[in-house]
Amino acid sequence: MSEVLKLVRENIQKLTPYSSARHEFKGNADVFLDANENPFETGLNRYPDPLQNTLKIKLSGIKKTDPSTLFLGNGSDEAIDLLIRVFCEPKEDHIMIVPPTYGMYKVCADISDVDVRQVKLLTDFQLDVDGILKESDQHSKILFICSPNNPTGNLMAKEDLERLLQDFPGILVIDEAYIDFCPDSSMVSKLSEYPKLVVLQTLSKAWGMAAIRLGIAIASPEIITLLNAVKPPYNINKLTQQQALSFLDKEDEMQDFVRRSVEQRVKLSREMSGLNYVLIVYPSDANFLLVKMKDPSFIFHSLIDQGIVVRDRSRQPLCEGCLRITVGTDKENDFLIETLKSLQ
Ligand SMILES: Cc1ncc(COP(=O)(O)O)c(C=O)c1O
Structure with a gap:
């Protein structure tokens, strides 16, 4: 069993994901009577692509990564919630956060009845790496770090992130919601080295598309497959996919x-x-x-x-x-x- 799979909740390891009609059909057809849709054309009467393949191909060019490393969520908030549901057993496991930080990590954990261990940042707003490692154990399934950090605005030191990537026992999520303001500092290039790394990005900030709700998780195909297994089948609606495709042309x-x-x-x-x-x-x-x-x-x-x-x-x-x-x-x-x- 892989290092990542060992961290996954048992019920998720055994899960048979919902299989949508459009997902199961692989060939060519003209008549779709498989999904109880309305057959009369409104432009929106058909379910959208459940895996958003066209959009992912476009994004993969921009993010310089393979489409199989991309998960798209209804905002990055959806990815945060799903990561907790994949890895954290309620009442048994916990997430770790480093306050002051973005509020949704704790809210999502609280909703899932998953404990939250907190190790404050140092006074210069950098990571207390020793403190984090000291507080962590085999139930520390996810560490959420935001870089640049909300609300302090600073990037976290790369050496600290790398040390945590090597030594933290669980998944390390680096939330790069603001990375387009300092693109050279992204950790996406480290994905191939670290199978337990997940990078979150979003179209809500620099891209100016907060209204369409499109967040991105970039990780190993193994983690992306897990996220796809637990997501609602059509989590990204067609209007969002269309809008994102046309906005992404305007880099x-x-x-x-x-x-x-x-x-x-x-x-x-x-x-x-x-x-x-x-x-x-x-x-x-x-x-x-x-x-x-x-x-x-x-x-x-x-x-x-x-x-x-x-x-x-x-x-x-x-x-x-x-x-x-x-x-x-x-x-x-x-x-x-x-x-x-x-x-x-
Ligand atoms: C650090 C951080 N992560 C995630 C989000 C949420 O982004 P999205 O709009 O993609 O859900 C925000 C929004 O303020 C944020 O500050």
């Missing part, structure tokens, strides 16, 4: 979004550093800034009074006094800065 446009966001992030960071109540604007590799200030609650509510919503992260570990502010359009950022200046 230049995405690069332009990234360039403009990074330019604006630098400007926002500079402007906010000059405010008398701002203590630290943390460096960021993503499309948001974590900002430590004297009275975050007052600033948060004063911004709301002016119709500006940011995220209060001041109750997160290591984020006392911090608001997380997404980089907006030039005009939105100018209004934000003007409002923040008026609160001095």
